Amino acid sequence: MSATVWALSLAHEIGGSPEGLAAALARLSTGLSEAEADRLCGYRRPEDALRFAAGRALVRSLVLDVQDQAAPHPVRAKDIVFGQRRGTTKPVLAEQCRGLVRGVADFNISHDGDWVLAGVAGRGAIGVDVARVFCPEDMGDREYIGEFETQLSAREAAWLLERSTDRLRDFYRIWTAKEAYVKATGAGIAAIDLRTIDVALPHAGKAMCVQAGGEDAPFAFETGVLGDGGYVFCVASAPGVARAIRTVGIGDVERCLIPAR
Known part of the structure; x- marks a missing residue:
């Protein structure tokens, strides 16, 4: 399958x-x-x-x-x-x-x-999400990401603002992973506190890791870019x-x- x-x-x-x-x-x-x-x-x-x-x-x-x-x-x-x-x-x-x-x-x-x-x-189950990498012209990326503080876990926010080398794109990679998870479960975005979904992006040879409520999410995740890189996407589907x-x-x-x- x-x-x-x-x-x-x-x-x-x-x-x-x-x-x-x-x-x-x-x-x-x-x-x-x-x-x-x-x-x-x-x-x-x-x-x-x-x-x-x-x-x-x-x-x-x-x-x-x-x-x-x-x-x-x-x-x-x-x-x-x-x-x-x-x-x-x-x-x-x-x-x-x-x-x-x-x-x-x-x-x-x-x-x-x-x-x-x-x-x-x-x-x-499967969940997919695509998003345009966007930041308002009158805002810096740090300020823009700060607008979503109540939807990011403390670890995600700290990593984005202090360690990411491509802050805006990484924010959308995290966001699409959260959306893909929620859509795979079918719960609906309004029914879940997005801060309880913690996304660690793939790095240094490590696979993407998504936890929900402190437990590993029951899905495998794949993130990527579309076209010239102006859009990012994530797919959540059953492991294996x-x-x-x-x-x-x-x-x-x-x-x-x-x-x-």
Whole structure:
């Protein structure tokens, strides 16, 4: 069993024009359910509508790609319906399609700015998060990180402010790890005191270590950068599960969503 993560750069596909955005939105809306299409119409900003459509299209294309190896019968995009896990904020495969979809135990979606990330896991849970490395122009990185003091553990804050050699990027690597952990558990960001999640970034040959409530988190974590390094991401998945992370284009997504499949 493995976990597969696809990353899609919307900026690359759009080309910086309203026409490119509209064309990308039309292409990525393929396979949306009626409820999702209605939700799409509710977005005031086309950029937000595009991110929503891209997230759903990316997950569906991933599920369909997995089916090539795992399912005895073809599954179509319209067969993949999403619901919500009871008692959590996490989207899951709806009950009516679980008998059709094989080899997918969990999935997750994240988007920020120009990038959309989606992951599926064949075993256990998965959480993914992507974030743009950003600091307001009128603030220094130390001041900006200080704004998040109530979400950082004492060790994290001290390490960032006193020892990190790339303070802003490392802050976002820690932040995406916290988000990936919370999303893997399905608890929801508002339900967890983020100070209780302590992230030690990989260094000096040591692997990334994440603790929650003083105990080792029941996930393995992988952090990385996207594009020119302006974005960072983190994936949390079951220990021992091989992870494959790939950058894809809209054409790759469309090929998986072809109705004939």
